[in-house]
Amino acid sequence: MSNLKESLYQDRLVRLQQAMKQQGISGFIVTQNVDLYYMTGSMQNGNLFVPVDGEPIFYVRRSISRAVTESVYTVEPIGALKTLQQQLSSASSGSEEQPLVLATEFDVLPVAQFQRLQAMFPAAKWVDGSLIIRELRMIKSPHEIAAIKRAASVVERALASGLRHVRVGMPEFELMAHIEHQLRIQAHAGIMRMRAYNAELITGVVAAGSAAAVPTYFDGPAGGLGLSDASPQSASRRQIQQGEPILLDLGCMIDGYVIDQTRTAVIGTLPEDLQYAYDVAEAVLRATEAKLKPGTPCEELYLDALRQVEDAGLAEHFMGYGENRVKFLGHGIGLEIDELPVLAKGFKYPLESGMVIAIEPKFTFEGRGVVGIENTYLITDDGFEKLSISPEGVAYL
Amino acid sequence: MSNLKESLYQDRLVRLQQAMKQQGISGFIVTQNVDLYYMTGSMQNGNLFVPVDGEPIFYVRRSISRAVTESVYTVEPIGALKTLQQQLSSASSGSEEQPLVLATEFDVLPVAQFQRLQAMFPAAKWVDGSLIIRELRMIKSPHEIAAIKRAASVVERALASGLRHVRVGMPEFELMAHIEHQLRIQAHAGIMRMRAYNAELITGVVAAGSAAAVPTYFDGPAGGLGLSDASPQSASRRQIQQGEPILLDLGCMIDGYVIDQTRTAVIGTLPEDLQYAYDVAEAVLRATEAKLKPGTPCEELYLDALRQVEDAGLAEHFMGYGENRVKFLGHGIGLEIDELPVLAKGFKYPLESGMVIAIEPKFTFEGRGVVGIENTYLITDDGFEKLSISPEGVAYL
Numbered sequence: 001m002s003n004l005k006e007s008l009y010q011d012r013l014v015r016l017q018q019a020m021k022q023q024g025i026s027g028f029i030v031t032q033n034v035d036l037y038y039m040t041g042s043m044q045n046g047n048l049f050v051p052v053d054g055e056p057i058f059y060v061r062r063s064i065s066r067a068v069t070e071s072v073y074t075v076e077p078i079g080a081l082k083t084l085q086q087q088l089s090s091a092s093s094g095s096e097e098q099p100l101v102l103a104t105e106f107d108v109l110p111v112a113q114f115q116r117l118q119a120m121f122p123a124a125k126w127v128d129g130s131l132i133i134r135e136l137r138m139i140k141s142p143h144e145i146a147a148i149k150r151a152a153s154v155v156e157r158a159l160a161s162g163l164r165h166v167r168v169g170m171p172e173f174e175l176m177a178h179i180e181h182q183l184r185i186q187a188h189a190g191i192m193r194m195r196a197y198n199a200e201l202i203t204g205v206v207a208a209g210s211a212a213a214v215p216t217y218f219d220g221p222a223g224g225l226g227l228s229d230a231s232p233q234s235a236s237r238r239q240i241q242q243g244e245p246i247l248l249d250l251g252c253m254i255d256g257y258v259i260d261q262t263r264t265a266v267i268g269t270l271p272e273d274l275q276y277a278y279d280v281a282e283a284v285l286r287a288t289e290a291k292l293k294p295g296t297p298c299e300e301l302y303l304d305a306l307r308q309v310e311d312a313g314l315a316e317h318f319m320g321y322g323e324n325r326v327k328f329l330g331h332g333i334g335l336e337i338d339e340l341p342v343l344a345k346g347f348k349y350p351l352e353s354g355m356v357i358a359i360e361p362k363f364t365f366e367g368r369g370v371v372g373i374e375n376t377y378l379i380t381d382d383g384f385e386k387l388s389i390s391p392e393g394v395a396y397l
Numbered sequence: 398m399s400n401l402k403e404s405l406y407q408d409r410l411v412r413l414q415q416a417m418k419q420q421g422i423s424g425f426i427v428t429q430n431v432d433l434y435y436m437t438g439s440m441q442n443g444n445l446f447v448p449v450d451g452e453p454i455f456y457v458r459r460s461i462s463r464a465v466t467e468s469v470y471t472v473e474p475i476g477a478l479k480t481l482q483q484q485l486s487s488a489s490s491g492s493e494e495q496p497l498v499l500a501t502e503f504d505v506l507p508v509a510q511f512q513r514l515q516a517m518f519p520a521a522k523w524v525d526g527s528l529i530i531r532e533l534r535m536i537k538s539p540h541e542i543a544a545i546k547r548a549a550s551v552v553e554r555a556l557a558s559g560l561r562h563v564r565v566g567m568p569e570f571e572l573m574a575h576i577e578h579q580l581r582i583q584a585h586a587g588i589m590r591m592r593a594y595n596a597e598l599i600t601g602v603v604a605a606g607s608a609a610a611v612p613t614y615f616d617g618p619a620g621g622l623g624l625s626d627a628s629p630q631s632a633s634r635r636q637i638q639q640g641e642p643i644l645l646d647l648g649c650m651i652d653g654y655v656i657d658q659t660r661t662a663v664i665g666t667l668p669e670d671l672q673y674a675y676d677v678a679e680a681v682l683r684a685t686e687a688k689l690k691p692g693t694p695c696e697e698l699y700l701d702a703l704r705q706v707e708d709a710g711l712a713e714h715f716m717g718y719g720e721n722r723v724k725f726l727g728h729g730i731g732l733e734i735d736e737l738p739v740l741a742k743g744f745k746y747p748l749e750s751g752m753v754i755a756i757e758p759k760f761t762f763e764g765r766g767v768v769g770i771e772n773t774y775l776i777t778d779d780g781f782e783k784l785s786i787s788p789e790g791v792a793y794l
Binding site for chain 2: 031041042044061064109111113174177180184185191197198202203223231232253335
């Protein structure tokens, strides 16, 4: 293993153990595939035990041989968890002031698997460690930022190809299929990972006109009719028409890291009021950029944007229409598409250098379509770097 | 809503409520997207409350308007769960012989969301309802079987196109990209859903030679090197060579339903011992087919196959190599790729008419590749119907 790789994971471990110490956590059992990859370099199936002091051990179900190659930590077969169990129970016995406090990811771990962990460590008090690990992952290393930049290049090339390909009468899903193929032959892994329960995202939302404005379960500003009630979002069979907004909310996953960006296109020109809304979306993005620097509270960006769209007379259309509006302006991205921070009311985090955030002002017009723009930004020591490289402005085809 | 649709969902409700009655469950709170779709016809975000008697109510977070259109049951905003809470607590108070027993899906619901439900219904005793709903979904209706048949046609066309497309020196992921594009332009929804924690599947495994034999975390017989340690399965950048087995384990999702099948191809011919292993895989499939009828215990199919491959001298290579072997011969499919029943030791279910099962004898040769075959079958009243329509035998290219 390279020294670079070792120091990368060492840094993550130190930060995790610091947070554990502060919160009185004796051990963290990491279970989720993405968290395991982040902490060990391996996404094999198992549990990583991180003690508050000392070296973690990766207990692997399968593949053990592959985990040995990939992981920076010692790998043991999953059966060896019994040894850990004995060690922990003897260490915690007799010290009533220091109970065994174990953490795991309550936000993703299913109840049944948690109950198995509880049964294995009956003396432990369990706490939710998901915020710790999500906050850890919120600040990206140069290595991670480089991967997100590679994804940004891939998505730009696929978008450009898609814009050349689109024709009046083309079903949305055919345009989506073309773009996805362009992503895939550039080594996109096929989906963008999401952390939230029941959330699915393939490569984003490609939808036009009325179909784009159909609301859906997905926690984002653009819904989409989808291919059926069993996949009720994004591209549908509806044919793209002249003069209606085509929303291209696209991403991909390169070497584990996602990018997220949105562009608006139209065959011909947009109706005047939709062009106006698009221009307001860009203005919101510019006003937001002006505040993108360490120290700005995340919620301020959302609340300021709300005021700006209210002044522009578009509040009812902002980030969805009516009851279906979502209440955020942007979200962190990285290994998953729904990372911290969230630009929303109540998120008091100040921006920090190393955060990577997708900011996506959009306006929905029922029966007519969705317009907007989205870029991914890196927060730097003195401001920001725009990671999305696609040309801005409505793409008139 | 059509009468047909109504009676379909009515039947599912009756069967769920019968199982609840047998197990003393007062109410079932369905939370998972696929289970919600199965029970209501809608995949919007929310909780379905199913009382042991009477009509369910679908409490929806978003999109309410879309759920109203899609769901066969009454839709209420998620806030109305408070009313349910009051009704249930008053109904259960004062009847100590009949405590409030609530079920939900412990196998998929994250701990944090379960704790919120527990806090909402503090008097309830909670039980795991996942097996009930998975057993319900195990028996397919004609409507579901028709969707799986459509998926079987889609995958055959994509496979045939892929076999025409493959060339010596083509990276595995380019072949995968081509096939996925063929799937997607036939309205494949982009992924195949899996129920298991941390499990991901895009469209299956396309891998050749040594890369196909690399083990991975995925609970299946074929692994694959993958594109990076962050997506460590299926197609990789490795170039396909002459004379090595190309594994095409493919599926897609059409109208919510998946198909799963595997074919083996080669440019030129296979080494003799791998051709022999392929022939044994087909022989295992034929022997299994002979027992595919209502009444046969699921585990018997697996145990018989084990004996057959032992007699053939291939036990060490069956369903993975060495420590990385998986311990099943097949699995139910439907809305998800990992449904019941499982053809594995300990699964005593007798086969029943209406089950749909993918059966996949495969052999792994470390450093050399994976050969095998997989078909999806419907169990009928007097035997089986093969739903996979792709030609069998090694495809010599």
